[in-house]
Amino acid sequence: MVAPCITPCLHAFCRACIEDVIERSKPACPLCRAALSKAALQDPPPAAAEKAEAEQVCCAGLLTNRGL
Numbered sequence: 001m002v003a004p005c006i007t008p009c010l011h012a013f014c015r016a017c018i019e020d021v022i023e024r025s026k027p028a029c030p031l032c033r034a035a036l037s038k039a040a041l042q043d044p045p046p047a048a049a050e051k052a053e054a055e056q057v058c059c060a061g062l063l064t065n066r067g068l
Contacts, residue, residue, distance in 0.1 A: 002053065
């Protein structure tokens, strides 16, 4: 995951991916549909960010498969 961030509903996404979703579609979490804004995105704790970045996984596939 690249530059991970956490939504208020506690889901994690690459910051660029989720910001793109917020700009291009309804501003809602792709997983639970909770309301979402760029200002509400938070950086994860350093240890969690390191782990997410080490996994080399991007959420773009998830967002694309959901039509977002």
